Amino acid sequence: MPELVPATPQLLRRVSAGAVLDFMRASAAVTVTDVMAATGLTRATTIAVCEDLVRRGWLRELENQREFGGYQKGRPARRFELNGRAGVVLGMDIGYSKVTAVVSDLRGRTLGRSSRPFQAGDVGSRERIAFIDAVAMAALSSAGTDPQQVLAVCAGVAAPVDRHGEVVATQEFWGLFDLGLRPALKAARGWTVLLENDANLAALGDRWQGAAAGIDDVVVILASERLGSGIVEGGRLVHGTRGSAGELAYLNLVEGVGDTYGIAHLARTWAAEALATTAPTALREFQHGRVEAEQVFAAAAQGDAVALGILERLADRMARVVGTVATMLNPELVVIGGGVADSAGVLLAPISERLAGFTATPARVAVSPLGDSIVTVGAVRCALDYVERNSLDLVLATPVVTE
Amino acid sequence: MPELVPATPQLLRRVSAGAVLDFMRASAAVTVTDVMAATGLTRATTIAVCEDLVRRGWLRELENQREFGGYQKGRPARRFELNGRAGVVLGMDIGYSKVTAVVSDLRGRTLGRSSRPFQAGDVGSRERIAFIDAVAMAALSSAGTDPQQVLAVCAGVAAPVDRHGEVVATQEFWGLFDLGLRPALKAARGWTVLLENDANLAALGDRWQGAAAGIDDVVVILASERLGSGIVEGGRLVHGTRGSAGELAYLNLVEGVGDTYGIAHLARTWAAEALATTAPTALREFQHGRVEAEQVFAAAAQGDAVALGILERLADRMARVVGTVATMLNPELVVIGGGVADSAGVLLAPISERLAGFTATPARVAVSPLGDSIVTVGAVRCALDYVERNSLDLVLATPVVTE
DNA sequence: GGAAGTAAATTTAGACTCAAAATAAATATA
């Protein structure tokens, strides 16, 4: 059953326009000559495409043609740039305990954001949907835009999502949500909502603005409270048949791993265990409250033996996880991301050292600089990709000038 | 750096021609109307494409237009079919101890084959290359074709191969080979040789003619002497950055696995161990010789307790391997392939039963019907894919009739 | 201020693609 191939002449223009847009998004204002060099199209075609895209609202032509850089000989070049004002996208992170929304223009610049913890009363799916909607609206308001400007929404959820964007039903948390978020936001706001696994979005995010920029074979491990991973192979996300690829559940089959808790959780747990003994440790300062992962890392930095021991155990465990991932998938790079990533830098060297003992194909290991926002960055990127792929024929938010 | 996109009008024709060829290869003689239905093209375009392909030698138009099926009303439809005689491809399996070559026409029908074990003297790369060439020539001879007819060669090797077809240097066996097989065959015969990992080819083969037909997320485990796997996700092979994805080396991190020996090897080893004890077992019949895996399976079928115990251990081990694969990649199906697959059917039920204990996302498990030829079948398919993708502009082996 | 130089923009010609509609051909059936 080959898919229908709508190989019309217009397809060519879409291909060309896509190539031009791809280049424009990564660039500031450019001349037609720049675009020609990047795309291989001729001048006539390039100009036709650009004017086409201006007419559709995607590009804007600059007035002050020769206001940049030094003077230049010859006839002044027209300059175009991506029209960031053509609309916005929403990138969301719907976590276990809180919801974050980021508003971005089409160039990927953040215009506003909002983040709120779920309240005790938000138990039913209707309440949760209303809450998610409220956070999105707050983010839009902080960005000074309105719902009509939104061209796409992408939300990361802590559940398997297949490659068609369908959440796969599990016994877990998401059962609470997935009672109609997409149709609800479609009906109430007219938004197209894409759902994706949070770790997969983390991978997209880190590849865009993080440690994995430009790397086509990378696994991003979201390792704060629980372990989850997003796999990119050959530049594409790996979902598996039911969206569970990279989920790492039951990775306890791997010796020395035992469960799928993340770094922050384990640091906290092991600190509590250590405090139940008589060992002298600076961690006792926090005994009245809960010892947080950051405090363990801080104590280790001061040379505290117990904290250092916990770091050793964490490194060993993560090396086993990374080793298994490297054996199965042979990525070029494994990135550790999530809130704990800011502290986890000290784990890199010990993980890398042990890695060769756990896999024949060790990967480079890095920590993501995106910290807590890794999922929302990926969600924005996912929404932008969708808009670019699917909206070349769409009418954009800005009014289109007809000639 | 966006790739150059040569979006010329001719590209459309290539797309259309590719869609038509795709359909033709999977079909017998078809009418233009059939092609229209399958591709979505109009009649005029379809006819133009078909005549184009006839001119290039890819298709043949049948004479007896109305000789098939019952009578039909209306003007007789022209019928076209893939011209299997336009050339052949070679699919090879270069194993540790023997080399197999299969000659196939462009429809994928086997025309001839040859298989020979390496001789004691074949130690240097020059000798091995000469031996491989000899096996290929023998296969061509048995098919009644000559080297000029060969449009592409694909060879499976027991080494990592990256997605560009480059063998990644390792300390292992392939070091003996990869001293110029491709340039040597290019120079001597004019052949384009594609290299690919043998397990990856097994995956292509089983997806084409085996248990995984039409399944887009599948892992094929080559499990006879050693463990190796080929991963298909979303219909595409997963290579990893250096071609080692799915290699399963160091999977001994998984509890209860311990090494990467395959089923046949372990059955043999464990049988030998059992014979060192005093346990009564039918396997003693083979004590003077070596107990082969097939004999263990046969004894188990007779109810022999020791053989049954070995099967239990094999099932447990394979379930752990499959479970780890299923956790990491979430395939729809895991296929066990290779020479031992013919006997391994009895392992399916016990593996499936245990699987749920080793992964949260169990996959269906099957045994490949392709047996020992799974790699060559995949190699043929790989070569066919290459020819179709790359040769639309090539002059084919058959003389082209100019008008 | 005017001529020369330079690079971009535009125009023109040519080739190719496809869809859609109109026309022609071949056959079965009444």
Added chain:
DNA sequence: TATATTTATTTTGAGTCTAAATTTACTTCC
């Protein structure tokens, strides 16, 4: 023989691209 049916072929029109020639709008130099 006439009609219906199905397919084949031809024509028309619109859309795409490249390549080459031409025009335009500047800067620079004299």
